[in-house]
Amino acid sequence: MLTIGFIGAGNMAQAMMRGWSSVGEELSQLVYSPRSAQKVAAELEGVEAVASPADLVAKADMLVLATPVEALESVAAEIKPLLANKPGLIIASVLGGVPLNKLHAALGQQALIVRTLPNVNVAVGGGYTALAFGSAFDDETRGAIAGLFLTLGRAEELPEAQFGAVSALAGSGPAFVAGFVDALAQAGVANGLASQTALNLAKQTILGTVEHLNTLQMTPTQLADSVMTPGGSTAAGWDAMQAGNFNELILQTIQATMQKNAAAE
Ligand SMILES: NC(=O)C1=CN([C@@H]2O[C@H](COP(=O)(O)OP(=O)(O)OC[C@H]3O[C@@H](n4cnc5c(N)ncnc54)[C@H](OP(=O)(O)O)[C@@H]3O)[C@@H](O)[C@H]2O)C=CC1
Numbered sequence: 310m311l312t313i314g315f316i317g318a319g320n321m322a323q324a325m326m327r328g329w330s331s332v333g334e335e336l337s338q339l340v341y342s343p344r345s346a347q348k349v350a351a352e353l354e355g356v357e358a359v360a361s362p363a364d365l366v367a368k369a370d371m372l373v374l375a376t377p378v379e380a381l382e383s384v385a386a387e388i389k390p391l392l393a394n395k396p397g398l399i400i401a402s403v404l405g406g407v408p409l410n411k412l413h414a415a416l417g418q419q420a421l422i423v424r425t426l427p428n429v430n431v432a433v434g435g436g437y438t439a440l441a442f443g444s445a446f447d448d449e450t451r452g453a454i455a456g457l458f459l460t461l462g463r464a465e466e467l468p469e470a471q472f473g474a475v476s477a478l479a480g481s482g483p484a485f486v487a488g489f490v491d492a493l494a495q496a497g498v499a500n501g502l503a504s505q506t507a508l509n510l511a512k513q514t515i516l517g518t519v520e521h522l523n524t525l526q527m528t529p530t531q532l533a534d535s536v537m538t539p540g541g542s543t544a545a546g547w548d549a550m551q552a553g554n555f556n557e558l559i560l561q562t563i564q565a566t567m568q569k570n571a572a573a574e
Pocket residue numbers: 316317318319320321322341342343344345346375376377378380383384403404405406426427428429480481
């Protein structure tokens with residue numbers, strides 16, 4: 310039985326706990342946060358709240374740091390003195406924009422730290438997680454940790470230098486995609502569809518398009534071309550989308566996200 314202990318019970322921690330809850334019975338999950346841990350644990354199957362970070366350090370095999378970035382210093386002050394008695398404890402940070410060297414500076418150079426960048430889709434097994442391991446890990450432990458994150462969706466090791474772009478695309482991406490779903494649905498409502506019908510159509514269209522790309526291994530351009538009958542209605546809509554600088558808007562969205570992320574590094 311592997312015990313995972315969460316410091317922080319917010320959106321990201323809840324998504325991970327939900328994802329791992331449905332993986333099976335070989336995992337036990339504990340959570341600490343100053344205000345909401347009890348309530349969150351009561352809502353999630355197989356998750357138990359504990360009274361302090363020290364309880365987590367004592368009981369967990371892997372600690373997940375899932376607090377706001379600003380809380381790193383105070384959390385580290387509390388748990389760093391306890392790590393000497395728990396040398397095998399793995400610390401997985403999800404703190405956005407906080408590199409391994411900062412994590413080691415806060416928690417000690419000997420600590421076993423993996424920087425992770427999951428997205429909220431881990432809640433339903435459709436997540437993406439980038440991983441960057443500190444130098445103290447052996448190959449077997451790295452493999453076991455990667456395997457654990459693979460149960461939440463796709464997971465892979467990436468150089469930390471890429472984490473800024475990955476965070477914008479995959480970490481923040483679910484918000485942007487959800488925004489696109491909403492924009493499609495609103496356009497449907499503006500043109501006479503009932504709101505539930507419009508939302509269903511928008512979601513099914515995104516779901517089916519991604520499935521289509523994957524199953525038939527098409528590029529986005531190939532798929533778009535296959536929809537656009539020459540001189541037809543899709544081409545007219547596509548032209549309007551390009552005239553509105555859709556790609557430029559997405560580029561600006563990703564760059565604004567990356568700039569904010571870089572400020573934490
Ligand atoms: N949301 C996302 O999609 C992603 C988030 N991240 C990263 O995950 C981290 C958490 O983000 P998110 O879950 O969205 O944030 P939330 O605001 O939803 O949750 C923050 C949690 O941290 C807890 N907390 C605050 N201060 C402390 C402290 N000193 N000790 C222990 N717990 C504390 C809060 O406790 P309480 O509830 O009791 O007030 C709360 O449960 C951030 O660093 C973010 O960059 C990374 C990838 C994706």
